[in-house]
Amino acid sequence: MAGEITLDVRGLEPPEPLVKVLSALETLPPGDRLRMVHNREPFPLYGILQEDGYQYRTEAFADGHVEIIIWR
Amino acid sequence: MNAPISSLSLEQAPPISVPFRFFLSAPLFLLLAALILLVSGPQALMSRWTPELLALTHLVTLGFLSMTMIGALMQMLPVLADSPMPLPRLVAWMVHIPLVAGTAMLASGLFFSQTGMLNAAIFLLAFALGVFLIAGAFSLAASRVRHATTRAIRFAGIALVLTVGLGTALAGTLSGYFHLPMQELVGLHVAWGLPGWVGLLVMGVAYQVVPMFQLTPAYPARLTRWLGGSVFLLLCAWSPMSLTPSLPASWGGSLAAGGVAIGFAVFAGATLYLQTKRRRRIVDVTEQFWRIGMLSLLAAVALWATAQQVTGIAADPRYPIVLGMLFMFGFAVSVVSGMLYKIVPFLVWFHLQGRLPKGSTIPNMKQIISDRTARRQMQAHMATLLLLLGSIAWPVLVYPAALALGFTSCMLWLNLFAATRLYLKFARL
Numbered sequence: 001m002a003g004e005i006t007l008d009v010r011g012l013e014p015p016e017p018l019v020k021v022l023s024a025l026e027t028l029p030p031g032d033r034l035r036m037v038h039n040r041e042p043f044p045l046y047g048i049l050q051e052d053g054y055q056y057r058t059e060a061f062a063d064g065h066v067e068i069i070i071w072r
Numbered sequence: 073m074n075a076p077i078s079s080l081s082l083e084q085a086p087p088i089s090v091p092f093r094f095f096l097s098a099p100l101f102l103l104l105a106a107l108i109l110l111v112s113g114p115q116a117l118m119s120r121w122t123p124e125l126l127a128l129t130h131l132v133t134l135g136f137l138s139m140t141m142i143g144a145l146m147q148m149l150p151v152l153a154d155s156p157m158p159l160p161r162l163v164a165w166m167v168h169i170p171l172v173a174g175t176a177m178l179a180s181g182l183f184f185s186q187t188g189m190l191n192a193a194i195f196l197l198a199f200a201l202g203v204f205l206i207a208g209a210f211s212l213a214a215s216r217v218r219h220a221t222t223r224a225i226r227f228a229g230i231a232l233v234l235t236v237g238l239g240t241a242l243a244g245t246l247s248g249y250f251h252l253p254m255q256e257l258v259g260l261h262v263a264w265g266l267p268g269w270v271g272l273l274v275m276g277v278a279y280q281v282v283p284m285f286q287l288t289p290a291y292p293a294r295l296t297r298w299l300g301g302s303v304f305l306l307l308c309a310w311s312p313m314s315l316t317p318s319l320p321a322s323w324g325g326s327l328a329a330g331g332v333a334i335g336f337a338v339f340a341g342a343t344l345y346l347q348t349k350r351r352r353r354i355v356d357v358t359e360q361f362w363r364i365g366m367l368s369l370l371a372a373v374a375l376w377a378t379a380q381q382v383t384g385i386a387a388d389p390r391y392p393i394v395l396g397m398l399f400m401f402g403f404a405v406s407v408v409s410g411m412l413y414k415i416v417p418f419l420v421w422f423h424l425q426g427r428l429p430k431g432s433t434i435p436n437m438k439q440i441i442s443d444r445t446a447r448r449q450m451q452a453h454m455a456t457l458l459l460l461l462g463s464i465a466w467p468v469l470v471y472p473a474a475l476a477l478g479f480t481s482c483m484l485w486l487n488l489f490a491a492t493r494l495y496l497k498f499a500r501l
Contacts, residue, residue, distance in 0.1 A: 011351045043154040064290055
């Protein structure tokens with residue numbers, strides 16, 4: 001069964017959120033999903049994900065935070 | 073098996089040379105302003121209309137503020153609006169060179185009262201800013217992002233169009249091509265240039281970069297939703313009323329101007345409040361620059377409000393000069409300097425990450441510009457602000473103020489240059 005790993009990058013100063021998500025993706029077991037919790041939409045990340053063949057879905061929450069679910 | 077993740081995509085971001093040419097040029101214009109102040113002495117600050125002060129003002133607003141703000145926008149639109157500017161290299165060339173040449177010629181034209189130079193400067197500046205505005209409009213039109221920041225950037229762009237148009241009309245009037253009322257036009261030019269272009273842009277960008285880089289909570293949505301738009305609409309309402317001599321128009325104009333002032337006071341108050349709620353306790357240089365900036369903005373609003381009540385203040389020739397120092401240097405130069413200390417190290421890191429093979433050691437943000445040298449520059453900047461304000465009461469202080477301004481701009485340039493050199497060193501590896 002596919003698992004899900006949650007990565008909360010709120011409260012980190014750039015470029016830490018990007019560094020953390022890229023290294024988490026490198027060790028993500030095949031078939032698993034990564035849920036990134038962030039306080040804004042990380043547009044530069046999307047380009048990288050598309051280029052590297054990942055799929056993602058962004059969910060926006062009423063309190064302003066967003067969650068990006070990333071899988072291959 | 074997972075395929076290796078490629079290095080960070082540089083497709084989205086313009087080359088590092090695009091923003092850096094603007095950043096590295098900007099402090100040199102502050103240095104030029106310091107030289108003019110040093111050469112002219114207390115005479116420069118006799119009234120807001122002295123050729124020296126007109127030259128100085130444009131070196132700061134165009135040469136430093138607009139220069140860095142344009143460079144930063146070319147870099148940040150892809151991040152904030154998910155929409156890069158078209159042809160970034162070409163646009164950078166077509167904006168940067170005429171902006172540098174046009175600003176230098178405008179300052180010389182004003183300083184030496186040379187209308188020929190002034191006309192050439194206007195042509196270059198209208199071209200540079202026009203190219204930037206068109207490229208920016210393309211980028212924003214293609215963006216699917218709609219938030220308070222992109223809205224405020226749009227308003228700031230319209231304010232820049234008006235500022236350039238009014239500036240062109242003023243130069244034409246000075247050269248004798250048109251016969252327009254100077255005082256009224258200057259009032260409009262200043263209002264659209266300072267609270268309009270500079271103020272609205274700082275406000276909109278702050279909504280994103282203050283929480284992002286200073287790790288504060290977000291600005292409340294009920295504030296960001298209306299603040300930028302209200303300031304913009306109030307400036308629109310104020311403009312025709314400022315040209316009409318009737319009593320109701322003058323009341324309406326004061327009311328609208330008061331609204332703009334309240335808008336900026338709310339923005340400054342909210343920013344200072346958010347800074348007290350930072351998640352990290354370590355004080356950093358950017359945070360201090362922003363604190364100086366917001367306190368100066370509040371002081372400018374308080375001075376303006378007092379001058380509306382006490383007639384003697386508004387009539388004093390020193391009043392507009394103090395107001396300008398607080399807004400342009402105390403507020404705008406401070407927040408822009410503070411942002412440079414975040415954007416420049418971030419860009420060096422980001423572009424090295426994209427260029428170097430995976431697993432290479434990349435210097436971290438704190439190694440790119442050291443906290444210690446940044447903090448020294450901030451202290452020199454603070455001393456400059458105090459000396460400038462002091463020179464209003466004691467004109468002889470204008471000399472140490474000019475020296476301090478020269479010193480702090482050299483320090484800023486050296487800090488930015490150190491980051492550039494580090495990038496070049498690693499990029500060649």
